[in-house]
Amino acid sequence: MPVDPDVWWLDGDALYTFRGPDAMRLFLAAADDNARTAEAHWAALAVGPRAACAGADLFNTRFRGEAA
Numbered sequence: 001m002p003v004d005p006d007v008w009w010l011d012g013d014a015l016y017t018f019r020g021p022d023a024m025r026l027f028l029a030a031a032d033d034n035a036r037t038a039e040a041h042w043a044a045l046a047v048g049p050r051a052a053c054a055g056a057d058l059f060n061t062r063f064r065g066e067a068a
Contacts, residue, residue: 004017016038
């Protein structure tokens with residue numbers, strides 16, 4: 001999903017980017033809860049996309065070695 005490079009929020013050492021001003025407003029309405037959720041998602045993605053999205057196709061792609 002694309003982001004708008006002009007719409008961002010810096011919280012301590014965390015940089016959050018958003019697809020637009022409305023998305024940022026929604027995020028900031030519950031910033032603490034959303035930041036915790038974002039951190040958990042980021043941690044899973046850092047391990048690898050398969051861990052973050054087990055059982056789901058990622059952007060219509062397959063991993064090397066997987067059958068079509």
